[in-house]
Amino acid sequence: MNVxxxxxxxxxxxxxxxxCAQVFIIxxxxxxxxxxxxxxxxxxxxxxxxxxxxxxxxxMGSVDISKVAGFYSVFFLYFMLLAAVHAVMFGxxxxxxxxxxxxxxxxxxxxxxxxxxxxxxxxAGVINILIFNMVTFGASVFxxxxxxxxxxxxxxxxxxxxxxxxxxxxxxxxxxxxxxxLKNTKMATSTAAGLVMGFFILSVAVDLYDKIAxxxxxxxxxxxEGAALMINxxxxxxxxxxxxxxxxxxxxxxxxxxxxxDLST
Amino acid sequence: MNILKQxxxxxxxxxxxxxxxxxxxxxxxxxxxxxxxxxxxDFQKVFKSFPIEFQQAFGIxxxxxxxILSFYQFTLMYVLxxxxxxxxxxxxxxxxxxxxxxxxxxxxxxPVSRNRVVSMKILAVLVQILITxxxxxxxxxxxxxxxxxxxxxxxLFALFTLSLLFIQIFFASLGxxxxxxxxxxxxxxxxSMGVVFIFYIIHLLNETLKDExxxxxxxxxxxxxxEISKKMNYDSLNFLLWFVLVGMFIFxxxxxxxxxxxxxx
Numbered sequence: 001m002n003v004x005x006x007x008x009x010x011x012x013x014x015x016x017x018x019x020c021a022q023v024f025i026i027x028x029x030x031x032x033x034x035x036x037x038x039x040x041x042x043x044x045x046x047x048x049x050x051x052x053x054x055x056x057x058x059x060m061g062s063v064d065i066s067k068v069a070g071f072y073s074v075f076f077l078y079f080m081l082l083a084a085v086h087a088v089m090f091g092x093x094x095x096x097x098x099x100x101x102x103x104x105x106x107x108x109x110x111x112x113x114x115x116x117x118x119x120x121x122x123x124a125g126v127i128n129i130l131i132f133n134m135v136t137f138g139a140s141v142f143x144x145x146x147x148x149x150x151x152x153x154x155x156x157x158x159x160x161x162x163x164x165x166x167x168x169x170x171x172x173x174x175x176x177x178x179x180x181x182l183k184n185t186k187m188a189t190s191t192a193a194g195l196v197m198g199f200f201i202l203s204v205a206v207d208l209y210d211k212i213a214x215x216x217x218x219x220x221x222x223x224x225e226g227a228a229l230m231i232n233x234x235x236x237x238x239x240x241x242x243x244x245x246x247x248x249x250x251x252x253x254x255x256x257x258x259x260x261x262d263l264s265t
Numbered sequence: 266m267n268i269l270k271q272x273x274x275x276x277x278x279x280x281x282x283x284x285x286x287x288x289x290x291x292x293x294x295x296x297x298x299x300x301x302x303x304x305x306x307d308f309q310k311v312f313k314s315f316p317i318e319f320q321q322a323f324g325i326x327x328x329x330x331x332x333i334l335s336f337y338q339f340t341l342m343y344v345l346x347x348x349x350x351x352x353x354x355x356x357x358x359x360x361x362x363x364x365x366x367x368x369x370x371x372x373x374x375x376p377v378s379r380n381r382v383v384s385m386k387i388l389a390v391l392v393q394i395l396i397t398x399x400x401x402x403x404x405x406x407x408x409x410x411x412x413x414x415x416x417x418x419x420x421l422f423a424l425f426t427l428s429l430l431f432i433q434i435f436f437a438s439l440g441x442x443x444x445x446x447x448x449x450x451x452x453x454x455x456x457s458m459g460v461v462f463i464f465y466i467i468h469l470l471n472e473t474l475k476d477e478x479x480x481x482x483x484x485x486x487x488x489x490x491x492e493i494s495k496k497m498n499y500d501s502l503n504f505l506l507w508f509v510l511v512g513m514f515i516f517x518x519x520x521x522x523x524x525x526x527x528x529x530x
Contacts (some may be wrong), residue, residue, distance in 0.1 A: 014455070021463045025470065032474040078466040085462050089455035101451065189454040193350070194286070196458075201290060201343055209297045 003107075004120035007094065008127065015128055018086050019135040025078060026136070030143035033071050068148045069156060069230045072140065076226025079136060079164055084196050084221075087129050087168040091175020092188040094121045095254065100185045105265045118258055122176060122251065129168040137161045156230050163224040163235055170220055170243045171196075173250035180257040184264075268372075268382060272359065272389035280393050283351045287344055287397065288404040294340035295408045298333065305336070333413040334421055337405070338490045341425055344401065345432055345485065346465050352394060352433035353457035356440020359386045360522065361450040370529040379523055387515065390437050398430045421494060428488035428499075435484045435507060436461065438514035445522040481506065 095118065098104040107117060137157060145152035174195070178188040203221035206213055216222045223239035360383065363369040372382065405426055409417065440457060444450055468485035480486040480503075487503040 018459070021459075025463075025466055028467070028476075028479055029470050029474070032476055032479075078469060081462055081466060085455075085458050089452075089458065093452050093455065097451070185452055186454075189452060193454055193458050197347060197350075201293070204343070205294065205297065208294075209301055211300070 001120065003117055004124050007121050007124035011090070011094075011124070011128055015131060018082070018132060022079075022082060022132070022136050023139045025082075026075065026139045026143050029075060030072075030147055033068065033147050068144055069153060070227070072144060072153075072157075073160075073226035073230035075140075076160060076164075076224070076229065077221075079160075080167055080221055080224075081200065083129070083132065083136075083164055083168045084171045084199075085193075086132060087125075087171035088175040088192045088196055089189060090125050090128060091122075091172040091177075092179045092192045093175075093185060094125055095176050095179030095258065096182075096185040096188050099264050102265070104263045108263060114259055115255055118180075118255060122172075122254070125172050125176070126169070129172055130165070133161055133165050133168060136164070153230075156233060159233060159235055160226070160229045163229055163240070166240055166243050166247075167220055167224070170247045170250075173247040173254070176254045177250045177257070180254045180261060266385075268377075268385035269389050269392075272386060273392060276355070276389070276393055280396065283347075284397055284400045287347055287351070287401050290343050290347055291340060291401065291405055292408060294343065295337070295412060298336050298412055302333075302336070332417055333409055334417050334425070334494070337409055337422070338425060338494060341405075341429070341490060345429055345488075346461065348397065348401070348429050348433050349436045349461045349465075349485075350457055351397065352390075353436040353440040353461055354453055355390045355393060356437035357444045357450065357457050358440075358453045359390055359444075360441065360518075361444040361453070364449065364527060365451065367529075369527045373527060380519055383519055383522055387441065387518075390441075391434075394430065394433045394437060397433070398427075401429060402426050421497065424493050424497070424499070425490060428490065428493065431488055431507060432484055435487075435511055438511045438518070441518040442514040442521075445518050445525060449528070 098107050108114065110117075140157050140161075141152035141154055144157065175188070175192050178192050179185070182188045182191060199219040199221055202215060202219040206216050206219070206222060220243065223243060224236060228234045228236070363372055373379065406422070409422060436457075439460070443456065443460070450456065464483045465485060467479060467483040471479045471483065471486055480489070484507070487507050488499065492500060
């Protein structure tokens, strides 16, 4: 419990900054929506004429962004990116920081097992990403309802947030695994960052060139689609199960690897 | 001079890795070009059949999709993203690492002024950025020349590729400022990755929204590649803003660091 409290306290500032950035992005995006909705006449007809690859080059999906749900679904990509960076960094740092700060000789000589130190740390991680998720949810519903005659689209947004949370959990587990396996914090964060960039670039390439579509399975950014979540109310069950199982395996491996770890002092 | 040499020696390995990964991203996308260039030419014909008002509204009136540079422009965006992370990383790390690695009491008792230490370190960052740019520029020139079937506009190519230099300088100076502004930095990558991604997402958002005020926030918008290709030059107002901000960050770095309290062991 003490470790959990300490960890929450240590991260409150950065969490606050992350949440503010997220709220700002939602705010900035939705404020401009009004202009979009008024000026664009029949976006559907226009977009139907556009080839898919062009839309990707212009950074738009093939959804009707004159409707508030379609417009909001474009945001899902941004949420995924920010949430991934936040979660993966949190995981990588939280597991490996004691050695970096030379506190390992202090904390791991207490009369508690190693897993009793790691589990509250990971719990703090889960709570942190949950808060981030809830702030995103609250801000989304609030700003959507302002532009949608008071209707916040709560069902659709909560489905989107569920997908986002599964992704966050995956990235937290990935980061924690790197933190436990790799030599130090620097290595762990750099590897994690490289992997997130790699996932992102792969997800763009898959969109661009359909002959490599089978690589889709390698990048978590392609497991959920914003449009499917916001418009069709459809959360891909297989994707969710795969991600949850993989996260679970990563968490388990984190515990195993950390138990065998040679702590540098 | 010793400080500069030492910094360059310490940063050599990560500089090589960064250069290779930037060029790797570039190659990965550019190698997709031959297989989709035929499609792009077809789109060009489709676009030309649209009414001119529509073309102007979407900014595709004078778009040359069949030219390799339009694809290069798309590719370069991801190189800019990665390059920004690299530069910000260097900026944040180079001063703060002395405190973190407990070498501050060694370095800052030497008979050189703090300002001199800081200028040497800034110079080291600049040299590394220049090396990266030279490397990326050469590699890009080779790839684009090899892949293009007919002549392309070399000046535009140079303008595109040089925006990497300006964006890197911006993020490096921002990183320097952040590193002296915050009391203590324990991990570099979460900060630089977070800041760069937030700016990048604001830029993505602005691709759709085209809001002028929002464009002033994100440095990726100062060197908006599609604007550059239209004007064949950088936007003078944005360039001025870039210059002022970089100057301010560097000035504040000197100012704040001269008075900073450095914790020792």
